[in-house]
Amino acid sequence: MKTKIALITGGSRGLGRDMALSLAKNGTDILFTYHSNKEKANEVIKEIENLGQKAWTLPLDTAKTTNFDAFFREVSTVLESATANNKFDYLVNNAGTALYKSFVETTEEELDNMINIHFKGVYMFTQKALPFLNDGGRIVNISSGLARFSFPGSSAYGAMKGAIDVLSRYMAKELGEKRITVNSVAPGAIQTDFGGGRVRDDKQMNETISALTALGRPGLPEDIGGVVTFLCSEQGRWINGQRIEVSGGIFL
Numbered sequence: 001m002k003t004k005i006a007l008i009t010g011g012s013r014g015l016g017r018d019m020a021l022s023l024a025k026n027g028t029d030i031l032f033t034y035h036s037n038k039e040k041a042n043e044v045i046k047e048i049e050n051l052g053q054k055a056w057t058l059p060l061d062t063a064k065t066t067n068f069d070a071f072f073r074e075v076s077t078v079l080e081s082a083t084a085n086n087k088f089d090y091l092v093n094n095a096g097t098a099l100y101k102s103f104v105e106t107t108e109e110e111l112d113n114m115i116n117i118h119f120k121g122v123y124m125f126t127q128k129a130l131p132f133l134n135d136g137g138r139i140v141n142i143s144s145g146l147a148r149f150s151f152p153g154s155s156a157y158g159a160m161k162g163a164i165d166v167l168s169r170y171m172a173k174e175l176g177e178k179r180i181t182v183n184s185v186a187p188g189a190i191q192t193d194f195g196g197g198r199v200r201d202d203k204q205m206n207e208t209i210s211a212l213t214a215l216g217r218p219g220l221p222e223d224i225g226g227v228v229t230f231l232c233s234e235q236g237r238w239i240n241g242q243r244i245e246v247s248g249g250i251f252l
Contacts, residue, residue: 003054005079005088006232007129008032009062010095012041014192015142015224019092020044022225023232024053031075031088033060033095054082062095062121063113068128075132087134090232093122093164094142100198103155111156118160123167136179138232141168143186143243149251161186165243172241181240183231188247190219214249223248 006023010016011032020030021044030048034041034057041057048055056078060071076086096118099110122141133139143165146158165184172182189209191200199205199218209218227246230236 006090018221018225063116145188
């Protein structure tokens, strides 16, 4: 049986790293992007290879849509060289950054940046990826719990993730003829370095999240990767057009 290949944006750290490792443990080869820290990316490659899978990494700024054509030419070259085929099976749109600023203080430039990274980038990147995505493949778009509940200071980020949830349903409808499933996964508050490690390192924030969550703690990266892996598995083949929140039961 041919080994499946996943393309993950932002796979060198945090949630993206755990998604890459979880998929690799399930027998998937991984091509992932990193923004600037090549050293971290190389560490993830070694971890994946230690699991017995192939791994490749390429730099990418998902806010710069004009670079996408060149990026996929590189993807094609890498995959053809390694597998004699330029196709992959799973796309995970994970790359992103935080913005903690009140609605009244958010500037137009900051809003544009959120749009470019979290919505326009995902929209156009997926368009460019489709010629390389096998029919019957999977797309997983990473959303956020902040698209359902509200924490002051995340209006721009939360609004973009809400747009991703809607976009995922449209993608699922329009790509059904290719037997491609599309779902969004919405993590709750997770202890990573995202947003400067706010949930992980701010004791008061950590305690607040714990008190609001039915399972009594913030999430860990390992809580998310398995869900993405399931959606990309044969067992997840009939889940389509859904928003799956993975938050431990916050704000129930």
